[in-house]
Amino acid sequence: MSEESRPKSIQLIITRQDGPDAPPYKETFEVPYRPNMNVISALMAIRRNPVTAGGKKTSPPQWEMNCLEEVCGACSMVINGRPRQACTALIDKLEKPIRLEPMGTFPIVRDLIVDRSRMFDALKQVKAWIPIDGTYDLGPGPRMAESKRQWAYELSKCMTCGVCLEACPNVNSKSDFMGPAPLSQVRLFNAHPTGAMNKAERLHAIMGPGGIAGCGNSQNCVQVCPKGIPLTTSIAVLNRATVGQSFRDFFGSDNM
């Protein structure tokens, strides 16, 4: 951008809410422009001078953030209509005025802060872990082909940010669908040589309430995932695995 075309200041319209049951309202802020700004640094500027564009003193907007490198998953919010991480949302690349809203799929705590605990509960429900015997030294782990490791690693980058749930039309207050993120974790743990020993348990978990049946294949999740996780492929793999599992359950298998 050339010197002259740079704006002097940028406008942000923030949807605010004082508490879980309070009514939402909008406030407009104006912050001085600086090169290479992201949404977080704009919010930080507001926090240092919490005055609206109309000159009214107000409380600084509340939001979540932590690593600012897009690995912690904290700063998800809806920016110009799209859920994403605020840290990677560069001001120069956004349409102005910038609209910031909380991710409405989740219960609002305050302003841009939402309660994503349902995602962590879902991880419990699908048993997203390797059931190791203990943390004492039991020698090396199982071998694994590097090629398999590479795709499994992509799945393991999920930071539970909630963007995929926000984009999914089937995750809402009318359904108990757990959403794409925890499903993909089932694929990850079922792919691990030790995790595979408890494959059936995890498949049964996602064949239960809130599980994979809730997916309607709108495939928004894979489009919005900030880590580029192949969520719809994971779900398709699990579709095949659960169909196989239900056949084994019904008709019986070798170990029956």
Next chain:
Amino acid sequence: MEDHEYGLHRLHSLLGVIPIGLFLIVHLTVNYQATKGADAFNHAASAMESLPYLLFLELIMIYLPILFHAVFGVYIAFTAKNNVGNFSFFRNWMFVFQRFSGLFLVIFLAWHLWQTRIAMALGTPLNYELMVHALSNPGIVIFYLVGILCAVYHFSNGLWAFCVHWGILVSPKSQRIGTYVSLVIFVLLSYVGIRALFAFI
């Protein structure tokens, strides 16, 4: 219902293809005979009507599956919060169309059934004349046109979804090619359906 949700969803998806999807193809094929004249259509239609155990077959192969597919489908459609406004991706549009076409089909099929099968049960012979008469109203023509397109869309896109839900199409590449195939099916069946429709006008 909670505990059986997985089974019900998969059954819903399966019934949409077998038998409902198959029936749709047979039905459109019979209708297509109308393009060869009234006699050809009447002949094909009466061949269907002369199948043994007709009512039983209809009940098991058509009415009950459609009834379940419709009721569960409406439930599915109403649990979604459509969001193509912010997420106007191709698949999301297909997702929304699938739900709207399904809802429209519930109304359309109720009407269609009333006008044809129930009328037949009440003594009106189901033949070329009946349809010509029904379609003399341009409003009804549009209603049928939309109904046929919805049915064909709902089937071809549903066939793709069936292949994904049943774990047949897994890789992104196979899903993409599956989409192309479903589009071809949509175009071909639409041609068959619409030509048959205009044969009655």
Next chain:
Amino acid sequence: MGKGKIIIVGGGLAGLMSAIKAAEAGVEVDLFSVVPVKRSHSVCAQGGINGAVNTKGEGDSPWEHLDDTIYGGDFLANQPPVKAMCEAAPGIIHLLDRMGVMFNRTPEGLLDFRQFGGTKYHRTAYAGATTGQQLLYALDEQVRRQEVNGLVHKHEYEEFLSAVIDDDKVCHGIVVQDLKSMEIQVYRADAVIVASGGLGMIYGKSTNSMINTGSAAGELYQQGAYFANGEFIQIHPTAIPGEDKLRLMSESARGEGGRLWTYKNGKPWYFLEEMYPAYGNLVPRDVATRAIFDICVNQHLGINGENMVYLDLSHKDPHELDVKLGGIIDIYEKFVGEDPHKVPMKVFPAVHYSMGGLWVDFDQMTNIKGLFACGECDYQYHGANRLGANSLLSAIYGGMVAGPNAVRYLKGLDKSSEEESSALFDDAREREKERYRRITEMDGDENAYVLHKELGEWMTKYVTVVRENKTLLATDQHIQELMERYKHININDTSKWSNSGASFTRQLWNMMELARVITLGAYNRNESRGAHYKPEFPERNDEDWLKTTKAKYNPDTNGPDFEYEPVDISLIKPRKRDYTHDK
């Protein structure tokens, strides 16, 4: 007494590991964290974790690892715990592998290892360039499993305010505040493990996450815990300058063949390769940082005269870069908008890690009985400078030591915390309630975030790479002025619900207290050692300064008193640290 109960403050690698260990011993754990533990700062570690597994036929061993670590830390670390850590390292890597960490593999399906700074061996296991994230997730999953088992109770979005300490200097619990309801509560425990992480936020902008305020450690220091070696702050040589933070470009970039250079006389100058032929680009961080700083600030040879040099990976195979360094390549592309496969990255040093921290004994217990510390908030394993990829190791190992030792400690108690008089706990809670009430009533004309920015600017300017006694003293003066101005903060937000401004204001005070510990510790130490460099005293001085700094809070002066303690050098005799040739 009954089975006992342990409180853990912090849900990063150290906190989670100690939680798993305690739960495995059958002890119930209350785990407190200001964020969901999966978002802890451990996610930011990129390059890898060290362990002498010796799979490359190089003859590596835990002893070599020990020697590299002690030498890299300029002999300031007590050697026995470092030795124990290096010996445990291969087992820790195998454990993580068994937990399902997707470490990069060799063609045979074995763990792959890469080279890092300050060593000649391929000793660093890695999962792309997001190793910290992967390790944290593995431990997070195991803790979740213990949660389902009913042994771990997570309290996320609850902030540690202070420890409950009796007159005999024994810790019996903590006071916390719920960051949503802002309610203040007291929890009893027979042992408390603090794993609250680093303090980079004292420097305003650093490679650290926003929660790394050091507030918990700062509070404990004010409650009488020793803070050791505070003046040793690691400045990472390669980070991307930014408006909101300085983003780390992992040392693994150099471990995988990345080269640092700038233009000199119109030609690329690979300065580290020229200055340190033996280690080249893989000199330890303090050495690389001083070189870059000197080239940019003193010689004015930075790119276009600015404070930046090139970190170049563009000569490497693009696919290999994606597999081994994908995470940091993404970060650079997303935040700078240039493709490191094709063009060299522009980097400059940034505050990264605190070698110092709460003083602990070899069992990870602080000078307050029943209060343990582990992870970056302790001072144990890195001496005057930390080697790359030793932080993940020390965090996990510290947790492995603290957890079982806390269990052993509480088994030896003859009275449970449940039997302590409730007056002790009620007083502690009321004290915090009163403090918080005073914060919420602050209605002056200063802004806490503005004061913080100023603190960070001073600390970054005068207490980082090059330290001079005159400006160190001036900085301490300025911090005290900020402490005066602190009293005139306007809280701006009177909400009684989810009020992060009030929490930050409380943290800011603790940051300033620790800033003084860092600054005055640096002022006192008249030598150069590891990350602490004073041009006035350019040499290491073992005779006077081979000792641990211990800062003790003096309530009368509202500042630190310093004591010094000899370093345990029973295993390796100190020798001159010189990376121009092999050690």
